[in-house]
Amino acid sequence: MMIIMPLALPNKIGFSSPFLYKPSTTRGGGGGGGGSSCFAFTCRSVSSLTSFTWDGVVQASQADYAPNDSSDLSGFFEKIKYCNRGSSEIKSEFIPLVIEDQIVGYIHNGFFYNYLRRFKDVFVFVPSDSRFGTNVTLNKTLSTPEERTRVVGKVIECLAEEEKELIPGIRNELYPVAPSFGSPPYFSIERAAATYFGIKAYGVHMNGFVKSDGEKFLWIGKRSPMKQTFPGMLNHLVAGGLPHGMSCVANLIKECEEEAGIPLSLSNQAMSVGAVSYVDVDGYRYERGVLFCYDLELPGGFIPKNQDGEVESFKLIPLENVANVIRRTHFFKPNCSLVIMDFLFRHGYIGPECLGYLDLLQSLRSGDTS
Structure with a gap:
């Protein structure tokens, strides 16, 4: 059994404490994805700057950080809108x-x-x-x-x-x-x-997750401040554009090794789970993105290590807290938010009792997926 410990506790099982985060306040009733639920908070924008720290991420993810409203998906819709600008x-x-x-x-x-x-x-x-x-x-x-x-x-x-x-x-x-x-x-x-x-540009995006005691955790990366695009912002574990002449699987395996040091023995277990799409118009730019989504369940003892200098650090964060950060802040690279939202739907963390459920689900594919 894997044990996820608070950052302040000493490491006893092979996890280095800087990689781990366990919130002091958790949702009642567990939440390992066995049943759907609406998150109990409202959208609260913390910052759109990229100079935030992991401490700021942890603070924004706390369950008691914002007022409760179990039917409010407005923070997710805000991220959808941000990826689909242009009248x-x-x-x-x-x-x-x-x-x-x-x-x-x-x-x-x-x-x-x-x-x-x-x-x-x-x-x-x-x-x-x-x-x-x-x-x-x-x-x-x-x-x-x-x-x-x-x-x-x-x-x-x-x-x-x-x-x-x-x-x-x-x-x-x-x-x-x-x-x-x-x-x-x-x-x-x-x-x-x-x-x-x-x-139309395509990409492969992978959520790397860990299960412990019925709860799911996502590995989240913080982009290098030297990146030319979206420096210092948050990503899910692995992502990359799909270049000419390369298959999705080959590209995913390459990106897994470069971005997170994931060996072939693990990366070849990634599951293709669908796609999200968006159309973002800004100035002279007309972005038509289609992102092929993958899930990879990782063993408890695996710790990602960036190989190409594009990721500054990683944290393993409970899925519900990742969702909080997406809804309340602009810390995530915009299109990565869509991929994680898709994960939230598929793993039962956003359910049909949430007002706007179907509209949000449909909006994850706002672009042409041909």
Whole structure:
């Protein structure tokens, strides 16, 4: 049997105390996922800054930190809304990117006119089309995926050199550009530029959990402050974008090793459990995300160790307390909140007696999952 001990107690079973957190106040009636329940608290925004500490996370997770309201899911809806910004009016400012008679993305008209229009040998503006209306396509002389990838890549390099803040975080990692998942890509594009072209981007996200005495705990990571995106924020255990030419399983195994030091003997036991999706429009960026979700039950003696410098530290936290942090704060990287919410539904921690249950469940797939 695994014993989870408070941080203040000495380690006697192989867990290092800095990794463990046991709240002093717990929900009555256990809560190991055997029955659904509504959490007894309301949404309370603590901070949107990324300079918080683990002590701040622990404080926000406490059951007695906020007033009780067992039917309130507003904190979860707030996170859904944050991942799905952009009114229909704002979305109308984007022009379809059409390749071989298929819409593969969306480009803001300002981004096209200010930055892409001058590359006339690459991008072609179509003012009117019987099927797609106004749209952008690639020059017909670019007829192969390899040629398109090379030429569009040169444009992105040029823009990144001219204005370093325009497309930050160049990774030299390619995402496939295709109308749907698994279909042959028309070309590939630099990951950092994917949202500027509104292509559908996929990722693999895994919740690593531990069971003890009928209660579930999630391993939570705090991102390195040196990360180019969302530095210092919280993640579930493992996540990574799905690059061109790699399967979901292969990518998950790679990310498990790099981000948490999870060996193949454990990572190959991860279970595929579905997907969440969202559409987030902000400025010139049109993010269409689809995240394939995985669960991995880990043994009590396993402690994650980051291998690539992207995670500062890990904590093992009771699932209900993780949910509290999501509802009350902006500490989690936004799309990671969606993946954990999906876990909460599937493990019975959000039940149909909660007002808005079905709406929240549906909103976890607000984007196109094709």
